[in-house]
Amino acid sequence: MFDGRVLVITGAGISAESGIPTFRGKEGYWRNLNPADLATPEAFARDPNLVWEWYRERRARIRAAQPNAAHLAITRLAANCRDFLLVTQNVDDLHTRAECDGCRVSTAQIVHIHGDIFSTHCSNCDSKELSQKEFDGQLPVCVQCHSLMRPGVVWFGEQLDLRKVERVEKFLAAGGCDLVLVIGTTATFGYIIDWAVRAANENGRIIEINPAETSLSPFATELLRQPAAAALPNVIDVLLK
Numbered sequence: 001m002f003d004g005r006v007l008v009i010t011g012a013g014i015s016a017e018s019g020i021p022t023f024r025g026k027e028g029y030w031r032n033l034n035p036a037d038l039a040t041p042e043a044f045a046r047d048p049n050l051v052w053e054w055y056r057e058r059r060a061r062i063r064a065a066q067p068n069a070a071h072l073a074i075t076r077l078a079a080n081c082r083d084f085l086l087v088t089q090n091v092d093d094l095h096t097r098a099e100c101d102g103c104r105v106s107t108a109q110i111v112h113i114h115g116d117i118f119s120t121h122c123s124n125c126d127s128k129e130l131s132q133k134e135f136d137g138q139l140p141v142c143v144q145c146h147s148l149m150r151p152g153v154v155w156f157g158e159q160l161d162l163r164k165v166e167r168v169e170k171f172l173a174a175g176g177c178d179l180v181l182v183i184g185t186t187a188t189f190g191y192i193i194d195w196a197v198r199a200a201n202e203n204g205r206i207i208e209i210n211p212a213e214t215s216l217s218p219f220a221t222e223l224l225r226q227p228a229a230a231a232l233p234n235v236i237d238v239l240l241k
């Protein structure tokens with residue numbers, strides 16, 4: 001048992017070893033694809049078929065993937081520490097599928113800050129009801145207002161869900177963290193660094209687990225330049241000893 005408060009922040013790198021591509025870097029989506037064509041409200045308005053095709057492919061890839069040792073280690077930590085929050089930028093469901101010793105990360109312990117690739121809502125009125133079974137050959141349409149449905153993820157140029165931001169802020173306001181783990185993210189977005197630094201609150205450790213340097217690295221107290229699935233089980237073993 002770890003008698004402390006822990007914030008874990010994850011990004012695409014933690015799912016890389018489950019076979020899900022990251023966004024940046026040499027194998028990343030944004031190397032060959034343009035975010036402006038696929039991950040903005042304007043792209044969806046221009047070519048919803050193209051955008052849905054990309055999300056359908058990603059859904060299929062995620063469904064076929066399995067949580068790796070890093071996801072399992074985080075579940076183990078969540079089940080064995082006093083106060084825990086996981087903020088993931090990943091829209092996959094590998095954290096919630098990762099079961100360890102009969103435990104899973106609970107919905108109260110995880111914030112999917114960039115949304116959930118398996119959810120669908122109306123692009124106009126936010127309704128979640130579909131007028132047809134999803135993808136029976138046509139794009140899904142809203143029952144309420146007949147606009148196109150869209151994937152429930154945050155696109156470039158869109159605001160984060162304020163209720164989710166509030167959940168993170170509430171956790172930070174409840175006290176400093178003894179440990180902040182930042183795993184597999186380039187920390188491109190300022191709020192990631194901000195949350196990590198504020199959570200550690202001068203006395204807490206910030207451990208970065210990432211084979212490459214990132215914008216978060218200068219703020220970390222320890223750097224583990226290894227793949228997450230190799231490094232994380234050991235980190236958690238030591239912590240829970």
Ligand code: OAD
Pocket residue numbers: 010011012013014016017022023024025028039089090114153154155156183184185186187188209210211212213214226227228229
């Ligand atoms: P990125 O693709 O920007 O970064 C992935 C990070 O994972 C890089 O720093 C890699 O060095 C690292 N990495 C790669 N393999 C790893 C491994 N096996 N173990 C640990 N780390 C590894 O992904 P994110 O930082 O998650 O936004 O990207 C942030 C956001 O940008 C995403 O959520 C998405 C994207 O555009 C939205 O969809 C809104």
